[in-house]
Structures are given as C-alpha cells and as structure tokens.
Amino acid sequence: MVSSEFIFKFGLAREADTKILLLVIDGVGGLPHPDTRLTELEVASVPNLDEVAEEGICGLMDPIARGIAPGSGVAHLALFGYDSVKHPVGRGAVAALGIGLDPAPEDLTVRMNFATERDGVIVDRRAGRLPDELNDKLCEFLRKNLRLEGVSFTLKRVKDYRAVVVFKGEGLSDQLTDADPGRTGFPPPSVEAKSPEAERSARIANEFLCQVRELLKTSEARKIVGDPERANTVLMRGFAHPSYLPSFREAYKLRAGAIATYPDYLGVARMVGMDILDTGDTVADEVATLKRFWDQYDFFFLHIKKTDSAGEDGDFLKKVHLIEEVDAFLPQLLSLNPDVFVVTGDHSTPALFKAHSWHPVPIALRSRWCRRDAVSAFSESKCAKGSLGRFPATELMALILAHAERLARFGA
C-alpha cells in the first residue's frame, strides 16, 4: 500500500500551523546532450536549487512506474498522492474543469486539438501551436455552424491549439476511442465505440468530428486562419465523464491553493479541491500571486509550464534558460519561509526526446525535519545519490505531510 493510502484509509492527516510549497517545474528531467554529456539541469546554472538540494533530502521519483511516460493529468494526480489506476480521470474532464466549466457527472467531456493535415495525413498535431486568438475565432465559427441532433454541446478554447467539448444529453458513454493517431504521418481517425452501449455516443462524436473537419476546410475558415492548410482538422482525446476526487481538505486537512498559467493544471487542481489563485502569464506573476495569498492557505501548488514546452519543442538551450529563470525566483519563494519546500517535476521532457518520457525526475525536499544527505546539487545524476532513493510519486504527499508535522502516528 502506498503511503498516501495509509493517510486516506486510517485518517492520519491532522491540522497544524505549517506551510507547504510544492514547486513543479514541468518536464524538468532531461537527457544528456551528446556534445557535453550533460542534461538541461546539469548545464543550467542553478545556485539556488543547488542550495535547496544541499540543505534538504534528494531522490529520483518515478511519476507512475518505471518505464511509464505519463500525461500531465495523471502525473499531477500522482504528485498529489492519488493512484491513477484507482482514481482514473479523463483528459476531457481535466480540460473542462481547467477553464472553469462545471460539467455534470453524466456529461461527456473531450479534449479537441487543432491540427494540420496534408494529402490525407496529419503533418502537425498542434497546428503550429495555434495562437489563442485564432483558436477563439475558430471555436466561435464552429459553434455558429455546427448542427447536432439529440445533444447540446459547449465548445471552448483551452489554450494555444487546444479546445474542449462538453456534450450534454441522455445516456452518453465515455467508452470511446481517441480520434488521434498520436503521431504525424497518419490520417485523422474517427471515434470508435469500445462497447455496444457506446455506439450512439460514437455516432454523435463522429457526426461532430465530421462537421468540424468539413467546416475547417471551407474558405471562410481558411480566411480566419489566413493560411491554406494550417488548422484544417482536429483530433480528439480523452473522452471522459468528470470525476471529483477525495479533496485535499478532507484527505489531507489542507487548505490548498493552485497557481498555474495553463488551464489543464488548474483542472487537475480543481479535481482535488484546490482553490484556483488568479495569476498572470509569467513566472513573476505566479510568484506575486503566491505572495499575495501566502497567509490564506496551508499548501501551495506552484506550476511552471514553459520548461515542458521547450522540451517538447526540442529546444535544449531554451529549456536551460527557463530553468535558470525559475532558479532566479527561488530566493523570493524561500523568503516566505515555507516549513516544507519541495521542488520537482511532474515527469521528464528531455529536449532530445521531444516528448514526455518515463525517465525519473529529480526531487529535493527542504524542512527543519530533514535528515540531510550528501547531495549538494539539484540534477538527475546528483539526486540519484540522495537518501530518498528512487520512489513513486504517490509517496510524495506522505513525505511532505510528515515533514510538515501534519501526520498522526500509524498503528499501535
């Protein structure tokens, strides 16, 4: 049984007058560059992160299990202590919650990505990271022209090339396959029912998909985009009914606030009952938000997005610089004197790999109750030698709460 399950099952969490800051640098783990044999973190100059590693305890964390590369949703749920097998959540539900929608349990949610096809195959799964304004305009155009029978729907931009659809109607099933080949060079697929009960839902989804793809190829849509082919199709992933998990308040007795610039992370945070703290687009905005709300919460989840995007884009040096930018903000974070400060990633996104990967992520935890180890730098290779060893992310919350003196003793 993982340690967070002990907390849930035996009600070990208790209130205390301590503050916790969890800094998640998305996709922070990397792979060594062939020229230098150093990872992004090892190339970056991060004196402040190194000091945290030196004063704290370090280790390597598997987001889910060895070899498993996770999506952002399950990776964050694991960080928050929720086993993603026991508590399955869908991408669509995360996206809908993340932009402030409140889908009902019977609604069907799904994430929709604008993509570009040429000669019948996908050539860009992100439509050149479509900007928000174009996404908004395309969503509006689609909403106006789509005609569906038997269900109503909400279609809204999430961010960049991402949107979300919430279908409202009777007896909708989420037992549907993704309409997404997951890589370029393949045709945009349709949706299939995984069970006979889902066949009607599959028909509805395919009718929606069909109309959207046709509408995006019209001259009106081409005029909106200003390009003959960019964003001329969509992909759909993660059909799901929304789930609401045991909340941080109930399970951990924590008043928790989430600070993130990207809606999906806020969606996961809302799922576990965190409050969303209003912030801007930059790390500086996020830090300002943290300071503004510092007195009002016990636990802060502070999410840095751009490191992951740089990794996905294969931009090694940009990722290095973004890590250095985060490091420069650390003194401001630490000056708030959190009783427990944790820095880690939700998963690795090595610039060389250009995607989320399975490689474990470095973690450092600083608190007065740490039994310091010999690690003196925050990197994959140094943290591998830390006293925390290698462990699954679902163990993290128990470690955090223990160091925050927020766990009762277990058992006789």
Add this chain to the structure above:
Amino acid sequence: MVSSEFIFKFGLAREADTKILLLVIDGVGGLPHPDTRLTELEVASVPNLDEVAEEGICGLMDPIARGIAPGSGVAHLALFGYDSVKHPVGRGAVAALGIGLDPAPEDLTVRMNFATERDGVIVDRRAGRLPDELNDKLCEFLRKNLRLEGVSFTLKRVKDYRAVVVFKGEGLSDQLTDADPGRTGFPPPSVEAKSPEAERSARIANEFLCQVRELLKTSEARKIVGDPERANTVLMRGFAHPSYLPSFREAYKLRAGAIATYPDYLGVARMVGMDILDTGDTVADEVATLKRFWDQYDFFFLHIKKTDSAGEDGDFLKKVHLIEEVDAFLPQLLSLNPDVFVVTGDHSTPALFKAHSWHPVPIALRSRWCRRDAVSAFSESKCAKGSLGRFPATELMALILAHAERLARFGA
C-alpha cells in the same frame, strides 16, 4: 507483493541448521544535531557495529511506508514480516499479551495510560513517567473501588505510566474511538462508538473511564500518589480484540525466542508465536539470557528499549551513550557465531524530534552469503549508500531467511 507474502503464500520456508540473531535497537535512527550536523549514531563511537556494517550489507529501511511514523506494535510486526494492513493488531491486545494475560478472542482489550490534567486539559500524557510501584498501587485502588455492571474486567499495570484493561462480557465490540487527544493542551475525551453495534461497549467503557477519573481525584488516590495532581486522570488507546497471527513456527519454520525488557515487545512477540525468554532489566541481563538459550532456538529477537526512551525524552547524549553501551556488547553476541546477524531499529526516534518519526532506519546484515557492499560504518548516512538500498521493513524476514539458507526456490 512483499517478499514475506511469497513465503506465506507459497510455503517457501524450510528447516535448516542455522541460527539467526535480530538485534533491534529501538528508535535507533536520529536526526543531525544542529551544532555538529551529526546524528546520535554518527556521534556515537560504535567500532563493533561499524565492523558488522563493513563485513555485511547495508541499507535504509522504511518501517511502514515513506512518511509514515509507526507505533511500536506495527513497526515490530513489519520487522517480523507481517503487513499491518492485512494483519491489524490493537494496542490493547499487544499490552495484554505482553504482561502474560491470555485474553480470549471475544474479550475487549485496551491500553490505559495514567496522565495529568490541570484546568480541564491534559498537561502530561505520561504522568511524569509514573513509577511501577505507584502504578501498581493505583491499579489496586481502582480495582477495589470500581463497580461495573454487565461485564467483568482485569486491570493490570504494564510498566511506568501504562496499564491494560481486559473487559470480559457478551457481545463486546472494538469499534471504539480512543479516549486520548494524542497531545497535551486538550481535555481528556470520552469514548465514542464507531458503529451502532458498538454503542453498548462505548457506554461500558465510558462508565469505566468516568469512575476511574473520579476515583483518581479522591483524597485517597492523592495520598497514594503523594501529589495534588499527578496521575489524576487516564487516557485509553487501542481498543481491540486479540489477534493471533500466523506463527513463526508455521510461517517461517523457526523456533523463535524473544528477549525484551518491556512488556509491549513481548506482546507482539507472543502474537507471532515466539517464546518469551525470561530476563532482567539491563542489556547485560538480556545478553546473558541469549547465551543461556542459544542452543534451544533458531531465531532470537533481542530488543533494546532505552534508546527509544532517550529519544522521546529529547536526550541526545543519553541516546548516544546507550548506543555505545549496546555496541560494547556486540563482541559477546558475535562470539555466539550466528549464521545471520542483523542490527537495525523498529523506527527512528530522533532526540531532536522527541517522538517516533518516519525517518528510515539503518540496517546491517552479516552472513557468509552476503554480497558485501562498500559501506564501512553503521549510520544513517553510510547505510543510505548500501547495496540493500531503501526498502520497506516487511521485506526483511525474507532477506534474513534467504541468508540463513532457510528458503526454498520460488516457482518453476
């Protein structure tokens, strides 16, 4: 599945002509002192423990799971290979067995601690570590004056401020909350039923509790204690029916003997079918007992208590000296030539933390079949670099039995 479950499920244990000595230094793990940055173990001069570490294999063990601070009962059961979720045991049952009572499976056992209250709140949960003589006298006084209807009861001193109550009657339920706030500054609570079936049991327990608390405030009780408020109330923890686990004899094919100076550890040992080997109060007494019984058993559990008490009292230097005292006895233990010698703790009790904590405990295992690692000293930081890595205590028994050539091969 942890490795001890393989032994249980597939009957892997087999007899052999080998001897095993498990030395448990209670609460041995510590935290670095701010002045020296060294833990109790690192300050202590322990040449003999260091030699065991050098000749053996080392690691760090989590008593239950990362972040979870255990009670002594579950921590020892984990050392003995029993998963405390699958095999829950109550504090009351451990205490009753530990002082030689043999409660029937339907009896209701509970631990009772003498405590001190002032102005309606608990100010000392241990009544200044009440001495045995006063505890005996108070128990006798209470037994003489308590009047309960519908049940009979046994009330006996365990040790220091601790006593145990065994209720005998029809249909008693252990679904009762603790009457213990777990910390000072709160009023002594009453017992609550966790389910409707337990309501009668809750009334009986509360009637008992009420009478005890009133009796302890009488002038007669005050005269016994010789103090106007010390031990003027009680707390109750761990209502439980006794559980008897798969025994060492059945599960591991071991004739096992337990040597401990403190009743609770003997209670856990009896639960797993160890024989209790009569001994005195000192480590020297325990070592003499070990020698006396060496030929009669395959497995010895030798428990050192005082290190834990020093940790709970926050006495760093005392804990250091007690560890050194144990070290001085090691040559006598090793001269018995155990085929497998293990030294570890059941959990950490850092003097700085003054309580059981979640920090992992160092472990060293010496046997002719060890694949020696590079660790050459017995301490938290050195063992963190050992080849055993970091692992849960429930894996220990399989390691021990394997090195004692007492496990059959698993599987085809």
